[in-house]
Amino acid sequence: MYRTVWLLLAILPAALARGSGPPTSEYPTICITMEPGHGSSPASGKAPYAISLDSDTYTKGNSIEVSIYATEPDNYFRGFFIQARRVGLPSLDAVGSFISEPTEESQFIKCGTQNSAWGHANRNKKTKVTARWIGPSTSFGPLVFNATIVGLKKEDYWTGVMSSEILYGNANGVKGQGLLLSTMVLLAYVLHK
Numbered sequence: 001m002y003r004t005v006w007l008l009l010a011i012l013p014a015a016l017a018r019g020s021g022p023p024t025s026e027y028p029t030i031c032i033t034m035e036p037g038h039g040s041s042p043a044s045g046k047a048p049y050a051i052s053l054d055s056d057t058y059t060k061g062n063s064i065e066v067s068i069y070a071t072e073p074d075n076y077f078r079g080f081f082i083q084a085r086r087v088g089l090p091s092l093d094a095v096g097s098f099i100s101e102p103t104e105e106s107q108f109i110k111c112g113t114q115n116s117a118w119g120h121a122n123r124n125k126k127t128k129v130t131a132r133w134i135g136p137s138t139s140f141g142p143l144v145f146n147a148t149i150v151g152l153k154k155e156d157y158w159t160g161v162m163s164s165e166i167l168y169g170n171a172n173g174v175k176g177q178g179l180l181l182s183t184m185v186l187l188a189y190v191l192h193k
Contacts, residue, residue, distance in 0.1 A: 020122045021079075021107055031111030032092045034081060034148045040155040047158035048075045049149045051082070057169030058135030058143065063099060064166070066118075066145060069128040076125035079150030079157070081109075083117045084133060087142040087165055095140050100132035125152070139168035 030037070054065040068080050083094035094116035098108045105122065106129050108115040118131050135143070145163035150156065 021109075021119050030081070031083075031094065031109075031117065034083070034146065034159055036079070036081070036148060036150060036154070036157055038150070038154045038157060040157075042159045043151070043156050047149060047161045048072060048151075049077055049147075049158065049161055051145050051147055051161060051163035053145070053163055053166060056164065056166050058096070058166050059169060060137040061134070063132045063134045065130060066098075066133050066163070067128060067130040068147060068149065068161075070126075073127070075151075076127060077149050077151055078123045078125060079120045079154070080106075080126075080129065080147055081117060081119040082145055082147035083111060084135070084143045084166075085146050086140055087144050089141075095143055096133055096135040098131050099134050103129070105129055106131065120150075135166075135168070142167055 029035075035042075048071050050069060050071050052067045052069065055062075058064060066082070068077075068082065070077060084096045085092070086095060094111045094113070097113065097115040098118045099115065103121075105120065105124060105126060107119060107121040108131075109117040109119050111117040118133075120126075120129075133145075142165045144165050147161040147163075148157060148159045149161050151158075
């Protein structure tokens with residue numbers, strides 16, 4: 001009996017010490033693969049979750065509100081892991097930093113650079129989480145937020161949940177490339193007349 005008690009006392013602190021959330025310190029490849037390592041394959045079909053952004057541009061010093069939410073009212077999720085990444089390149093590095101104070105539901109994670117990823121901090125049921133993100137000071141080209149979202153059971157998870165693209169642009173929200181294209185079309189029209 002004493003042997004059992006000692007064994008429990010030895011194992012219990014180790015079991016309780018592992019916090020909830022993406023175990024990036026134990027498995028740093030999660031920062032690259034975004035696979036949670038739950039022992040199953042990702043769910044098939046369209047994810048019942050989405051990512052919303054309050055801007056379609058990023059600039060030096062301006063932040064973007066990033067939200068992950070359930071697309072149906074009773075469609076809860078327990079876990080998530082999200083990063084901004086370059087579009088169309090084989091780069092797997094997270095870009096930018098999450099800057100707002102994390103809530104009890106979430107935590108900012110170091111994936112290469114400090115606060116470059118955002119993930120859950122507990123296994124409570126969630127329908128929406130929100131944080132602020134700030135992009136790099138120079139253009140990295142188009143970016144997209146890429147997430148892995150875990151449903152109510154850890155075996156039910158979706159990878160590659162993507163936001164819309166954001167472009168490096170000016171502070172008033174006009175996309176730099178869109179403004180250039182509009183100016184060129186207007187100039188061509190004027191010169192053609």
